[in-house]
Amino acid sequence: MIAASNSYVSAMFSYHSSISFRRTLQILLLFTAISLSCLVIFRELDSFRYFPLFSFSTFSASPPPAFPLFPSLADDDELSADADEYELSKALKDAATENRTVILTTLNEAWATPNSVIDLFLESFRIGNQTRQLLNHLVIIAFDKKAFIRCLAIHVHCFSLVTEGVDFHSEAYFMSHDYLKMMWRRIDFLRTVLEMGYNFVFTDADVMWFRDPFPFFDMDADFQIACDHYLGIPDDLDNRPNGGFNYVKSNNRSIEFYKYWYSSRETYLGYHDQDVLNKIKYDFFIHEIGLKIIFLDTAYFGGFCEPSKDLNRVLTMHANCCIGMNNKLHDLRIMLEDWKHYMSMPPYLKVSSNSSWRVPQNCSI
Ligand SMILES: *[C@@H]1O[C@H](CO)[C@@H](O)[C@H](O)[C@H]1NC(C)=O
Numbered sequence: 001m002i003a004a005s006n007s008y009v010s011a012m013f014s015y016h017s018s019i020s021f022r023r024t025l026q027i028l029l030l031f032t033a034i035s036l037s038c039l040v041i042f043r044e045l046d047s048f049r050y051f052p053l054f055s056f057s058t059f060s061a062s063p064p065p066a067f068p069l070f071p072s073l074a075d076d077d078e079l080s081a082d083a084d085e086y087e088l089s090k091a092l093k094d095a096a097t098e099n100r101t102v103i104l105t106t107l108n109e110a111w112a113t114p115n116s117v118i119d120l121f122l123e124s125f126r127i128g129n130q131t132r133q134l135l136n137h138l139v140i141i142a143f144d145k146k147a148f149i150r151c152l153a154i155h156v157h158c159f160s161l162v163t164e165g166v167d168f169h170s171e172a173y174f175m176s177h178d179y180l181k182m183m184w185r186r187i188d189f190l191r192t193v194l195e196m197g198y199n200f201v202f203t204d205a206d207v208m209w210f211r212d213p214f215p216f217f218d219m220d221a222d223f224q225i226a227c228d229h230y231l232g233i234p235d236d237l238d239n240r241p242n243g244g245f246n247y248v249k250s251n252n253r254s255i256e257f258y259k260y261w262y263s264s265r266e267t268y269l270g271y272h273d274q275d276v277l278n279k280i281k282y283d284f285f286i287h288e289i290g291l292k293i294i295f296l297d298t299a300y301f302g303g304f305c306e307p308s309k310d311l312n313r314v315l316t317m318h319a320n321c322c323i324g325m326n327n328k329l330h331d332l333r334i335m336l337e338d339w340k341h342y343m344s345m346p347p348y349l350k351v352s353s354n355s356s357w358r359v360p361q362n363c364s365i
C-alpha cells in the first residue's frame with residue numbers, strides 16, 4: 001500500500017519535469033548513439049552482431065553512461081546498453097507504418113523451434129484476409145539466443161532482448177519464477193517503446209491474425225485490450241482483459257500507465273501482469289491520468305476462452321485457456337485448417353453457411 005501511494009505521488013509530481021528531463025536525455029543518447037555506432041561496426045567484426053549477449057537497459061531507469069573516450073573491451077556493459085538502444089530504434093523505425101505504429105511479439109526458444117508456435121503465427125498472416133502486408137510492420141522480440149537466430153532465419157525485423165541471469169529459453173511454466181520475470185520484462189520493455197514515440201499492437205505469438213484489426217480499433221482510446229471474457233460493454237472495467245493482445249497509443253497517459261502497471265508488481269508480489277491489471281484497472285490513478293481504456297469484443301478478438309464464433313467477423317483468435325504446448329499446437333493447426341477451408345468457399349457460402357471452428361478440442365480449462 002505504501003509503495004503504491006508513494007509511486008502515485010511521485011508520478012504526479014514528476015509528470016512534467018520528467019518529460020523535459022527525458023528530452024534532454026534522449027538528445028544526449030542520440031549523440032552518444034551516433035558516436036558509438038562507429039564502435040559498433042568494429043564490434044560486429046567480432047561476431048557480436050548476432051549474439052548481443054548484453055542486457056538491454058532503458059532510457060529513464062539509470063543516468064546516462066559516462067562517455068568513454070578510449071573504451072576498452074572491458075567497458076562492454078556501458079557500450080552495449082547504447083548499442084542495444086540503437087538496435088531497437090533501428091528495428092522500430094524500419095518496421096513502423098507511416099503513422100509510427102508497430103506490431104510486436106515476443107519469442108523464446110520453446111515457441112521458436114520449427115513447426116512450433118511462431119510458424120503458425122506467421123502462417124496466419126499469410127492466409128488471413130489482407131494481413132500479409134502487416135508482416136512488414138512486425139518486430140519479433142527474442143528473449144534468448146536461439147529465438148533470435150530462428151527469427152533472423154524467418155523474419156526481417158528481429159530484436160534481441162536478453163536479460164542477464166534469467167533463463168527464458170525453455171517452456172516457462174505458467175506462474176513459475178522465470179515466467180513471471182519474463183512477463184514483467186515485457187511490460188517494462190513496452191513502456192520503453194511508448195517512450196520512443198511508437199504506437200504498438202502487442203500480440204502473443206499464439207494469437208492468429210485472420211483480418212486486419214486496425215480499422216476496428218477505437219481511435220480515441222489510449223489502451224485497448226482483448227478479453228478472456230467480454231461482458232458486452234467496451235468501457236466496462238469488469239471485463240476480463242487478456243494481456244496477450246493490445247493496441248496502445250504512445251502518449252503521456254499511456255506512458256504513465258505502463259510505469260504504474262510495472263511498479264504495481266511490487267504491490268502485488270508474485271502476481272502475473274494480467275492479474276495485476278485486473279486489480280489496478282479500478283485504481284483512482286488511472287482515472288486521474290485520464291487513460292481511456294477499451295475492452296475488445298471477443299466476437300472479433302476471440303480466443304479459446306470465448307471463441308469468436310462467426311468466421312465472417314473474426315479478426316484474431318488467441319490460444320488462451322489452454323494448458324500444454326502439444327494441446328496448443330494441435331488446436332491451433334485445426335484452427336488454421338478451418339480458416340483455409342472457409343477462405344476457399346465461394347462468397348455466397350461464406351455468408352450463408354454459419355462456418356465456425358472445430359476448436360477448442362484439446363485446449364480447455
Ligand atoms: C477480404 O477483404 C476485402 C477487402 O477489405 C473484402 O472486400 C472481402 O470481403 C474480405 N473477405 C473476407 C472473407 O473477409
Ligand SMILES: *[C@@H]1O[C@H](CO)[C@@H](O)[C@H](O)[C@H]1NC(C)=O
Pocket residue numbers: 097098099101214215219
Ligand atoms: C496507422 O496505420 C495503419 C496501417 O497502415 C492503419 O491501418 C491505421 O488506420 C493508421 N492509423 C491512423 C490513426 O491513421
Ligand SMILES: *[C@@H]1O[C@H](CO)[C@@H](O)[C@H](O)[C@H]1NC(C)=O
Pocket residue numbers: 019197250251252
Ligand atoms: C506529453 O505532454 C507534453 C505537454 O504536456 C507534450 O509536449 C509531449 O509531446 C507529450 N508527449 C507525448 C508522448 O505525447
Ligand SMILES: *[C@@H]1O[C@H](CO)[C@@H](O)[C@H](O)[C@H]1NC(C)=O
Pocket residue numbers: 352353354
Ligand atoms: C445457421 O445457424 C442458425 C442458428 O444456429 C440456424 O438456424 C440456421 O439454419 C443455420 N444456417 C445454415 C445455412 O446452416
